[in-house]
Every structure is written in C-alpha cells, then in structure tokens.
Amino acid sequence: RPWDQKLMNSGVYVYAPKYAAQGGLERVLADEKIIDVIEGIDATVAIHESPGGKVRFFTVNGKTDGGTGEDMATQVLVGHAPMLLHTAPRDVLVIGLGTGITLKGLPDHADCRIDCVEISPEVVEAAEYFSDANGQALKDP
Known part of the structure; x- marks a missing residue:
C-alpha cells in the first residue's frame, strides 16, 4: 500500500x-x-x-x-522593503526561490540585474505551480 x-x-x-x-x-x-x-x-x-x-x-x-494565503504579505514585503531602502540598486540577489512571489515586484523598482539562488531543485519545480501568483517569474531570464 x-x-x-x-x-x-x-x-x-x-x-x-x-x-x-x-x-x-x-x-x-x-x-x-x-x-x-x-x-x-x-x-x-x-x-x-x-x-x-x-x-x-x-x-x-x-x-x-510559502503560498498564496497568509504568507503573501511576507513574500511581497521581503522583496520590496530592501528596494525601497536603497537609493539606486544595480544588483539584487534573492536567496531562496520559494514560490517565486518575492521576485515578481522587484523589476518595478529599478532597472537592475536580479539573480535568485535556490539550493533545492524540487523547490524550483514547485514554483511553477505558483506561476499565476509570481508573474511567470521563472520565465524571465
């Protein structure tokens, strides 16, 4: 069984x-x-x-x-807060992909290079299930 x-x-x-x-x-x-x-x-x-x-x-x-419920505010804020505090970000590193929702709003703040590192290939695969919420973040090279 x-x-x-x-x-x-x-x-x-x-x-x-x-x-x-x-x-x-x-x-x-x-x-x-x-x-x-x-x-x-x-x-x-x-x-x-x-x-x-x-x-x-x-x-x-x-x-x-991570998810599209109670965690949404945290996932969004953890990306926006540093961008709002820096006057001119050029290079951004997000450690941990999770749902990918943190990545969604980062390009709105500046024209900068954004890299994301994730240790678990399984999490990267799982992020595809959140493509509607993360704005297809994994499709953006």
Missing part, C-alpha cells in the same frame, strides 16, 4: 498543537488536497490546495514555506 501523502507531508512535528486545537490531524487533513509531491535527495516538496482551490501553498519536509 502506498504512503499516505497527506500524513507524510503534514508537518505534524511542527504543527501538532495547531492540529490538536482544530480537532485533530484527521479532521484537518480530511479537506486538504495535495496536487503534487516532488521528492529529492534532501527534500520532499508537496504542493497543497485548500478546499475550493482558493489558497495554494507548498511544504518542504512537512513545513510550510
């Missing part, structure tokens, strides 16, 4: 108190949908979708690392 992907990617080691407060792990996972699981040598990345498809997020080894 195959592994239960919802359980394996639930991050129970991080979110146990949250699950307990919401009526238990089975109740929380009942409505969750996993779109894809990408396994690599150092990470398992799962793309999750809320009921109705309104929110999409991804986990790395069970821990949520």
Whole structure:
C-alpha cells in the first residue's frame, strides 16, 4: 500500500498543537488536497490546495514555506522593503526561490540585474505551480 501523502507531508512535528486545537490531524487533513509531491535527495516538496482551490501553498519536509494565503504579505514585503531602502540598486540577489512571489515586484523598482539562488531543485519545480501568483517569474531570464 502506498504512503499516505497527506500524513507524510503534514508537518505534524511542527504543527501538532495547531492540529490538536482544530480537532485533530484527521479532521484537518480530511479537506486538504495535495496536487503534487516532488521528492529529492534532501527534500520532499508537496504542493497543497485548500478546499475550493482558493489558497495554494507548498511544504518542504512537512513545513510550510510559502503560498498564496497568509504568507503573501511576507513574500511581497521581503522583496520590496530592501528596494525601497536603497537609493539606486544595480544588483539584487534573492536567496531562496520559494514560490517565486518575492521576485515578481522587484523589476518595478529599478532597472537592475536580479539573480535568485535556490539550493533545492524540487523547490524550483514547485514554483511553477505558483506561476499565476509570481508573474511567470521563472520565465524571465
């Protein structure tokens, strides 16, 4: 019998108190949908979708690392804040691709070179599932 992907990617080691407060792990996972699981040598990345498809997020080894829900403000601000504080940025380095949403607004601030480094090929693959939210960031050379 195959592994239960919802359980394996639930991050129970991080979110146990949250699950307990919401009526238990089975109740929380009942409505969750996993779109894809990408396994690599150092990470398992799962793309999750809320009921109705309104929110999409991804986990790395069970821990949520980005998405189109509560994390949106942080992902956008972490890109915009440094650009607003620098008078004339020429070279920008984003460490960690995640959903790619941080990259989306950077070209709006200046005509500069933007590089992004990501250690996990699985995260790069997962970012494609957020292309609507990240403005097709992976298509921009």
